[in-house]
Amino acid sequence: MKKVMIVDDDQSVINGLNDHISWNKLNMNVIETAGNGDEALLKIRQDQPDILITDIYMPKMNGLELIKTINQEYPSIYIIIHSGYNHFDNAREAIRYGVKHFFLKPSTVQEIETVLTEITQDMDAEEKQKTLLARYNTQLKEYLTYTRGALLREMLVTNYSPNKVPIEKLELLNLKQDTTIIVASLSIIRPPYITKSKEKDWQLMKLSTGNIVKELIEEEKQLTSQVDIHLVDFTDSTFVLVFMAKENNLELNKLCYDFSNKLIENILIFLKLSSNVGIGDMKLGIHEINNSYLESQRALEAAEYQEMNRVFAFNEVYGDEEPEQYQYPFELIKEIHRAIHDKEFDHLLEVWETYEQTVLKERTPLYIVQNICVSIINILMINYYSDDQFQQKTLTMTEIVENIHTQPTTKELTSLMREKLKDWQGQMIEELRGRKSHKLIREVKEFVQNYYDQEITLAEISESLFVNRNYLSQLFKKLTGESFVTYLNKFRIEKAKEKLREQHYMVYEVSEMVGYQNPTYFSQVFKSITGVSPSEYIK
Numbered sequence: 001m002k003k004v005m006i007v008d009d010d011q012s013v014i015n016g017l018n019d020h021i022s023w024n025k026l027n028m029n030v031i032e033t034a035g036n037g038d039e040a041l042l043k044i045r046q047d048q049p050d051i052l053i054t055d056i057y058m059p060k061m062n063g064l065e066l067i068k069t070i071n072q073e074y075p076s077i078y079i080i081i082h083s084g085y086n087h088f089d090n091a092r093e094a095i096r097y098g099v100k101h102f103f104l105k106p107s108t109v110q111e112i113e114t115v116l117t118e119i120t121q122d123m124d125a126e127e128k129q130k131t132l133l134a135r136y137n138t139q140l141k142e143y144l145t146y147t148r149g150a151l152l153r154e155m156l157v158t159n160y161s162p163n164k165v166p167i168e169k170l171e172l173l174n175l176k177q178d179t180t181i182i183v184a185s186l187s188i189i190r191p192p193y194i195t196k197s198k199e200k201d202w203q204l205m206k207l208s209t210g211n212i213v214k215e216l217i218e219e220e221k222q223l224t225s226q227v228d229i230h231l232v233d234f235t236d237s238t239f240v241l242v243f244m245a246k247e248n249n250l251e252l253n254k255l256c257y258d259f260s261n262k263l264i265e266n267i268l269i270f271l272k273l274s275s276n277v278g279i280g281d282m283k284l285g286i287h288e289i290n291n292s293y294l295e296s297q298r299a300l301e302a303a304e305y306q307e308m309n310r311v312f313a314f315n316e317v318y319g320d321e322e323p324e325q326y327q328y329p330f331e332l333i334k335e336i337h338r339a340i341h342d343k344e345f346d347h348l349l350e351v352w353e354t355y356e357q358t359v360l361k362e363r364t365p366l367y368i369v370q371n372i373c374v375s376i377i378n379i380l381m382i383n384y385y386s387d388d389q390f391q392q393k394t395l396t397m398t399e400i401v402e403n404i405h406t407q408p409t410t411k412e413l414t415s416l417m418r419e420k421l422k423d424w425q426g427q428m429i430e431e432l433r434g435r436k437s438h439k440l441i442r443e444v445k446e447f448v449q450n451y452y453d454q455e456i457t458l459a460e461i462s463e464s465l466f467v468n469r470n471y472l473s474q475l476f477k478k479l480t481g482e483s484f485v486t487y488l489n490k491f492r493i494e495k496a497k498e499k500l501r502e503q504h505y506m507v508y509e510v511s512e513m514v515g516y517q518n519p520t521y522f523s524q525v526f527k528s529i530t531g532v533s534p535s536e537y538i539k
Contacts, residue, residue, distance in 0.1 A: 002028045002120060003047070007040040007054040007066065008082070013105065017053065017082075020109050026116050037061025041069060048074055051119060056083040064093055071097040078119050082107075148173045152232050152242055152289070156183070157375040158337065159330040160287040175286060180245040182256045182282050183292035186213070186263065187300055188237050189274045189308060205271060206236070212266050213239060216259075223259060226250055235374060236401045240296075242289060252282050253313075260311045274308040276300060281314050290330075297371070329355065329372065337379050343471050345425040352421055356414040366410050373404045373417050380424060440465060440472065441479050445487075452492050453515045458484045492516070493529045500538050507534045 004023070006014050014033045023029060031049060034040035036058045044052075052070065056063035063081065070077055081094055084105035094102075101115050151169060162177075170177055188209050194202045210233060217229050226247065232240040243259075245252045260277040267275050278299030280292030295314040332355050339348035359369055377400050400420060407413035447461050458476075462469040476484050492514040499510045508519040516522035527533050 002051055003031045003049040004028050004051045005032045005049040006030060007034045009035050009058040021112060037066035040066055051078045053080045053082050056081060067094055067097045067099060080115060144173060149232055152230055153378060155289045156240060156293045157378060158334055159290045162285060162287050165287045177286055179286055180248045180252055180282060180284055181286060181289060181292060182243045182252055183280045183289060183296050184241045184256055184260055185278045185296040185300055186239040187276050190237060205273060208271055209267055212270060213263060216263055216266060223255060227255055257311055264309050268309055276308060277311045279311060279313045333375055336376055340379055343428060345428060349421060352418060359410055359414055369410050369413055370404050374401060441476060444476060448488055448491055452495060453513055489525050490529060493526055500534060
């Protein structure tokens, strides 16, 4: 219920408003009255009203002075001028302070209640707009955080050339293309007493580790004023930190090294967990993320043979020594990523089987195949969080990574991976027939019902539902028997027929009302569906 204050030096006016206005019907309540501006201001500071009805000419502080003060201190209060003096200068002065509503003494009850109803509608609309804006800002922040993490995760496992970097997405996520970067890999070491039966304890420790990293990033104000630090939850025991310099002349190596040491210290103090950090070399350009990440992993390899709770920098571990070169199958990872993204089930298995034969023929070292398998699992997990395509029990990151690292031979590992990909394929095909699919289609239809009068595309809908566009297009046609465009046109034409039957609108007006900006195209679509033109349909 809206709170109202009435200010007037004539008590009969106050009594008249109190007695004759249907306050309850308007969902309003007069909480206070005052005889001048001074008295009103004192009461407002004790209990702020939503609406103020005030006279202009009053003793002590007049109405204009009161309005000016309220506008400065309480800009959310809606003000109505109720005056017996029809003076333009007063109205013009009041407008400067945000007053939009006036009525003159004497006014009828109907006139006053009409103004109060308009104000209530304005207040409700403003409140709804604030709620929607707050929700939008929250969702936008969550979306950008998720999208940034997904993009960085993809770039960590994909070797991008400078001209292949998705520039528009970088700009959306406020990431600079030519920034100086360093990638650090944080590996937390699972204590022997955390057995498989205590998996929940380990997941809690990992979650706590992530929180410690985030808290330290927030605390290091001086560092974050110079460097953007992005955290990626990468595997069951690994976090990846991407350091991006805001100015390219920073000593980024030292800043990254010092932060990593603090991180290891905090994890040891608060969680009693040992950890190591591998740091790649400093690179110029965001497309170098993958190279710096691989170097951070090579640095961590050295930690396996040395003491724990240390930072290992790639350039310190290897110096000028050229590490053993392997032909990392970047194109394979890229092709698998595309096949997963586009739901090309058979092609995915074909690519993997080709790679499997190559691995066994060339006797690729086991740890290289392990890294590739983990990368593919990461891609599957990204797809899982994007499209929600299969249940957690089908693809649990912890279990699969553990299985990957416990396979004794390359042959057994590639066989395991082949089975996991087949599981994913089966799950996706089942999903096409499942209840979730029907729910998605219902949501698409609801979107059309709510926004058919606007320009909408399936790409826009798929983005709002966090599913792949190609997948949604195939699913829609499979379950409805028609394409999305055909369904949308039929829906719009049904709405157009309703409007035309009313015979209150011109054809071009109906065209715009149902989402067609081009009346000629609207007429063509209308005739193709109904067999007659809009004009003929009216007749």
